[in-house]
Amino acid sequence: MGQDEDTPPRLRGPPPGATEPPDHVKKPQIYEIFHGSTTPERSELGSVSSAGPEGQPNKTPKPTFKDGVQSIKSNDFLRIHQIPCAREGLMTGIGAGAAVGMGRYFVGARAPKAANWAFVAFLLGSVIQWEYCQAQRRKEYAAMARVVEVIDRKQAEKKAQAAEATRLKREAQEKAQQAQKSWYKLW
Structure with a gap:
């Protein structure tokens, strides 16, 4: 894979027998893209520095309920299907609401x-x-991280074994060449 046969393969993970997981397993990066709208309020919150003038901590006001409602755009409702677990939650809520509402109405409660x-x-x-649903997703991410860790360790072990086999083969070839050299020199 782009390496010479003479150079041993470069190891990605820890050496075999290491008890510590590879770096990328310690800090897994989960990439999930949400196509939400970026509002000016959100960009302002991200750009505010933590220190104000003269090195004093900046007292940023806590967002209020009104700020939260104002940050909702009409376009957000058109993209609700892209939010993980939203469909399952809404469908379950609709079913539960319909069942309980009809049940209460049929039992004798007013509309x-x-x-x-x-x-x-x-x-x-x-x-x-x-x-x-969110708990299931977290559990699935943890299981995937564990699988990646195990696969990386296995690959590291295989590469280390391949490197060791290459080294032993090279040593055997050198010994064979030394055995074939003549013990005398004519000149």
Whole structure:
């Protein structure tokens, strides 16, 4: 793979028998792209320095509920399907809300009270399913990181074994050449 046969392969991970995982496993980088809108408020928060004039800490105001509502754009609702776990959460919430609302209505509650129960069931179902899905994703990421770690260790072991085999083969060839050299010199 771009290396000469004479040079041993370069190891990516730790040497065999090392107990410490490779660097990229210690600090896994998970790349996930969200196509959210960038608002001026968000870019201002990212560019504010932590120290103000004369080296004093900068007291940035905490964002309020009003700031949160103002940061929501109408375009955000068109991209909700791109948010991980959003579909599962909303579908579970819709099902829970419909089931509880109809159940309360058929049991004898008036329509507004049944609608209130349906809305609460929708919120609870959505949030619970969202959190469950997020927990499953975190567990999956941890398992993937473990698989990458194991694969990297196996590759490092194989490369080390290949390097050792190459070194032993080279030594055997050198011994064979020395054995074939004549013990005398004519000139």
